[in-house]
Amino acid sequence: MRFNNTSKFTLIELLVVIAIIAILASMLLPALSQARVAARKTACTNNLKQVGNALMMYSGDYEYFPPAKSAEMGNLNTRGWHWLTMPYLGMDGVYTGGDWAVAAKRRESGVLRCPEIAPPTTGLLDRVSYSMYGFGPLVVWFGFTPAVAERGEAGLTTTIYATKPGAKTTKAEPGCAPRTSTIPFVAERALDEGKDAADLAFQDGNQLGYSSTASSSVPVITGTSPQGYSYYEFAYRHKGRKNILWFDGHVEDVRIDQLHWTGVKP
Secondary structure: OOOOOOOOOOHHHHHHHHHHHHHHHHHHHHHHHHHHHHHHHHHHHHHHHHHHHHHHHHHHHHOOOOOOEOOOOOHHHOOEHHHHHHHHHOOOOOOOOOOHHHHHHHHOOHHHOOOOOOOOOOOOOEOOOEEEEOOHHHHHHHOOEEEEEEEOOOOOOOOEEEEEEEEEOOOOOOOOOOOHHHOEEEEEOOOOOOOOEOOOEEOOHHHHOOHHHHHHHHHHOOOOOOOOOOHHHHHOOOOOEEEEEEOOOOEEEEEOOOOOOOOOOO
16 A cells, blocks of 8 residues: 655645745845945945045145136036046046036946936936035135135135145134034035035035034935935935045045034034
8 A cells, every 4th residue: 555645735834934935025125125225325435435535646636626616617517526536536537528418427427426326317417426515614714724716706605715635724713613524525415405406516514404404304304215306315315314525534424413504513
């Protein structure tokens, strides 16, 4: 007599297995998603470190750092700091074409693009991942020097200045003297309010999303939007935090309550 030892899953057993797999997946997928978010933040941090190295190499050749905006912005704004820095990032900084879309996408490529946001598309061609301090308020209010007026009239807070390594504040006004370790040099930039655009330069904490203006927007700062149509959500796109290359060369992130109206950490 022969016995059939072949066992088969019953429908109930199969459903139990499927349920267990679903539970495990639901536990693991959020962790994987968080790991990807953390990896993109790390990549962004590394981008800014490379940008910092490139800026130092530029200053070695030209004495001063590149200004956020040159006196003559040239064809399709290709004389902004992104383009001036490109040769030191292994990128071609020369563009003589006439297509704004192509120029915008080149400016948002390589280490100049934060991996947390989508590549430039129609409606996002005026967006930048990283913006540079124009230094106007620092020069006017805090006597930041050496600094040379590059775009605009000397003595105005809206003027774009070129600075050099070793520059520092020489007076305290109002009530503080920013240190190089608390001065944002290149920062992740918020979209201009109500627009799908961001400037190559910023002049104060307002344009970065400092605490008193950002606090009212806390409910929308989720850090989960890849394109960042929301004003402050775009600025603090790494789970409510922003990466900054500080003037002393170190890269460190901040949350919404760590920026001051002058653009410094209090």
